[in-house]
Amino acid sequence: MTDREVPDWLTEMDKEIINVLGTNLILSPSIIAENIGRSREGVGNRLNSLQAGGLVRKVDRGKYELTEEGYKYMDEWSDLDEEYHPWHGKTEWELRNSDSEES
Numbered sequence: 001m002t003d004r005e006v007p008d009w010l011t012e013m014d015k016e017i018i019n020v021l022g023t024n025l026i027l028s029p030s031i032i033a034e035n036i037g038r039s040r041e042g043v044g045n046r047l048n049s050l051q052a053g054g055l056v057r058k059v060d061r062g063k064y065e066l067t068e069e070g071y072k073y074m075d076e077w078s079d080l081d082e083e084y085h086p087w088h089g090k091t092e093w094e095l096r097n098s099d100s101e102e103s
Contacts, residue, residue, distance in 0.1 A: 007053060010073075013038055013046050014055075021056060021066040022074050028062050 016036040021027060033043040047064055050056040055070035066074070 009049065009053070011046065013042065014050055015074075017043060017046055017050065018055060018066060018070055018074050021064060022071065024066075026059055026063050026065045029064070032064075 013036070016038070017032055020032050020035050029044040029047055030040050032038075032047075033040040036043070047056060050070070051058060051064070055067055055073060056064050057067050059065050
């Protein structure tokens, strides 16, 4: 995986949302909000930003999942931040080698 900078527009809430979606589940804003202790409205707003940034995708009305790009960013800050140890249904090898598969 290439070194990439985490976009400066990503907030702590964004990281929390991505970490929850990194459980390899499709979730609604309400469920995400409940799991991270944030407001449903705040989560909905940040999901729109994350979707525009290509890190999450809407799979159905009110249901979101993490994109491959989102998993890559999550993997990068989990290397930097000892407190982040997300389970995302993929091995580290799968995440790191997905760059070469996309080429």
